[in-house]
Amino acid sequence: MHxxxxxxNAKMVFDTKKGKFTALTDINLNVKQGEFIALIGHSGCGxxxxxxxxxxxxxxxxxxxxxxxxxxxxxxxxRGVVFQNHSLLPWLTCFGNVHLAxxxxxxxxxxxxxxxxxxxxxxxxxxxxxxxxxxxxxISGGMKQRxxxxxxxxxxxxxxxxxxxxxxxxALTRAGLQDELxxxxxxxxxxxxxxTHDVDEAVLLSDRIVMMTNGPAATIGEILSVDLPRPRDRxxxxxxxxxxxxxxxxxxxxxxxxxxxxx
Amino acid sequence: xxxxxxxESSLKDIMNSPETTPLPATAAPKPRPVPFLETExxxxxxxxxxxxxxxxxPPVLGIALFVLLWQIVSASGGDTxxxxxxxxxxxxxxxxxxxxxxNGPNDKGxxxxxxxxxxxxxxxxxxxALVGIPLGFMIGRFQFLAGMMAPVISLLRPVSPLxxxxxxxxxxxxTEPASLWVIFISSIWPIILNTAAGxxxxxxxxxxxxxxxxxxxxxxxxxxxxxxxxPHMMTGIRLSIxxxxxxxxxxxxxxxxxxxxxxxWDEWNNLNVEHILIAIFIVGIIGxxxxxxxxxxxxxxxxx
Numbered sequence: 001m002h003x004x005x006x007x008x009n010a011k012m013v014f015d016t017k018k019g020k021f022t023a024l025t026d027i028n029l030n031v032k033q034g035e036f037i038a039l040i041g042h043s044g045c046g047x048x049x050x051x052x053x054x055x056x057x058x059x060x061x062x063x064x065x066x067x068x069x070x071x072x073x074x075x076x077x078x079r080g081v082v083f084q085n086h087s088l089l090p091w092l093t094c095f096g097n098v099h100l101a102x103x104x105x106x107x108x109x110x111x112x113x114x115x116x117x118x119x120x121x122x123x124x125x126x127x128x129x130x131x132x133x134x135x136x137x138x139i140s141g142g143m144k145q146r147x148x149x150x151x152x153x154x155x156x157x158x159x160x161x162x163x164x165x166x167x168x169x170x171a172l173t174r175a176g177l178q179d180e181l182x183x184x185x186x187x188x189x190x191x192x193x194x195x196t197h198d199v200d201e202a203v204l205l206s207d208r209i210v211m212m213t214n215g216p217a218a219t220i221g222e223i224l225s226v227d228l229p230r231p232r233d234r235x236x237x238x239x240x241x242x243x244x245x246x247x248x249x250x251x252x253x254x255x256x257x258x259x260x261x262x263x
Numbered sequence: 264x265x266x267x268x269x270x271e272s273s274l275k276d277i278m279n280s281p282e283t284t285p286l287p288a289t290a291a292p293k294p295r296p297v298p299f300l301e302t303e304x305x306x307x308x309x310x311x312x313x314x315x316x317x318x319x320x321p322p323v324l325g326i327a328l329f330v331l332l333w334q335i336v337s338a339s340g341g342d343t344x345x346x347x348x349x350x351x352x353x354x355x356x357x358x359x360x361x362x363x364x365x366n367g368p369n370d371k372g373x374x375x376x377x378x379x380x381x382x383x384x385x386x387x388x389x390x391x392a393l394v395g396i397p398l399g400f401m402i403g404r405f406q407f408l409a410g411m412m413a414p415v416i417s418l419l420r421p422v423s424p425l426x427x428x429x430x431x432x433x434x435x436x437x438t439e440p441a442s443l444w445v446i447f448i449s450s451i452w453p454i455i456l457n458t459a460a461g462x463x464x465x466x467x468x469x470x471x472x473x474x475x476x477x478x479x480x481x482x483x484x485x486x487x488x489x490x491x492x493x494p495h496m497m498t499g500i501r502l503s504i505x506x507x508x509x510x511x512x513x514x515x516x517x518x519x520x521x522x523x524x525x526x527x528w529d530e531w532n533n534l535n536v537e538h539i540l541i542a543i544f545i546v547g548i549i550g551x552x553x554x555x556x557x558x559x560x561x562x563x564x565x566x567x
Contacts, residue, residue, distance in 0.1 A: 055475060056474075057471060057474060057475070074474075075474040075475045075477060076475075076477050077475070077476055077477055079475070080475075081471075081475045083468060083471065083472075085468060087468040087469065087471065087472050089469060089472065089486065089487065089490070091490040091491075092486070100476065100478075100482075100486060101476050104476050104477065104478060104482070155476075
């Protein structure tokens with residue numbers, strides 16, 4: 001199977017006041033179409049930087065990044081990004097926020113009615129049919145994040161990039177949204193790259209877990225295949241020895257092989 | 264263990280002793296109706312009365328004290344002292360009985376004078392907004408331009424508004440455009456500075472959204488930049504109109520003809536002190552109304 005997302009020898013060096021800072025080095029990763037990848041590592045390991053490289057928000061200092069055989073040169077709507085802090089525009093309704101994205105991608109070739117239909121469909125998909133005309137300050141954190149996901153999905157992106165999307169939510173809301181995300185990814189067959197620092201989340205959701213070493217000059221330490229059958233159920237997995245074994249492997253990587261030195 | 268032990272028989276003795284009054288033989292007392300203020304509705308009622316009291320009493324008291332002070336000051340001045348509140352009130356009633364008379368130049372009703380001043384503020388401020396808002400956007404968006412404009416703005420901003428009047432008179436050779444010029448130049452700074460600050464403070468998250476969606480420059484402006492800057496811009500506009508209203512009175516004193524400022528000076532020449540006091544109130548009240556109106560508009564655009 002061909003590599004949908006291809007990252008080869010990517011290196012990211014930032015110019016800071018204190019001189020050059022190498023955030024990432026020797027990043028090599030191939031992602032198949034429809035695969036769900038979790039990026040996990042201690043904070044500051046550059047996992048968000050790697051996501052931003054794929055998003056095109058930052059440009060790699062060295063290396064090659066290809067998405068379906070095209071070079072990633074800058075940000076573009078074929079990569080839907082869900083930001084950590086939802087980043088909804090407060091002066092637009094949920095509908096308006098999603099519509100902005102839909103209009104950008106499909107506005108040139110589709111009728112206005114069709115654009116509205118797409119927007120509504122995206123909101124329906126994340127279970128927000130009832131909050132269509134609410135402003136972001138009128139809805140909960142979990143709902144805001146759903147709108148963020150709807151906005152990204154509505155563009156029908158080639159890859160979905162999630163930057164710790166549930167990090168700011170409480171445990172119950174997070175669990176609900178994880179289940180929701182599994183359902184959405186199953187329905188849309190989206191290729192997904194998700195940054196997380198939650199081991200359970202990584203094992204529950206992904207096909208492969210990319211574990212990163214600590215920065216500076218972070219790189220990919222190990223890649224763990226999660227061959228748990230789908231659909232996955234969080235309650236059933238709690239009893240599953242394979243799940244615990246995988247979880248243990250990630251924990252071992254994070255806390256034994258790559259324990260972050262206390263600052 | 265208590266020091267005194269009371270057994271049953273001694274208790275009976277106490278109960279029956281002449282010192283203790285026996286309970287009346289009647290049954291339980293009639294249930295007393297709950298007083299209105301102790302009911303739920305009554306409490307809500309007394310709470311709202313209390314709120315009203317706290318909201319109304321201090322300002323009323325303040326105004327009363329102010330009027331009293333005014334009365335004392337005017338009374339202590341004797342015949343040549345300031346006119347008192349009562350005298351001023353009588354003069355005001357007369358003045359506002361016919362606010363829109365027009366007896367040719369230099370003798371117009373108070374209504375006309377107020378409208379002329381408001382027109383000048385509106386026109387001068389309008390021009391300032393027309394120039395200041397785009398300029399503010401550009402300064403906020405382009406670092407180079409900000410660097411260019413910074414010294415010029417820092418130099419010109421602290422200049423007293425009236426210092427600009429002779430320049431206006433010299434350039435335009437007429438009083439009307441000269442006073443508009445003074446309003447323009449003194450009210451443009453808050454607009455420029457606040458708009459620029461607003462643009463440079465657009466959250467990076469919103470700009471990232473724009474980049475990820477790959478929005479056109481026009482869409483970035485209408486959907487992200489403009490709405491995000493609007494609250495800052497409204498602050499600038501509010502400050503700017505405040506300055507314009509402050510400046511107009513002084514400018515009109517110098518240019519003459521019409522307007523509330525001219526009227527104050529005219530009444531000074533007539534030695535009509537009541538009218539000067541009335542003018543002070545008018546200027547204050549109109550300034551207050553402008554401020555409140557703009558606050559209302561600004562709140563409409565506050566999304567936080």
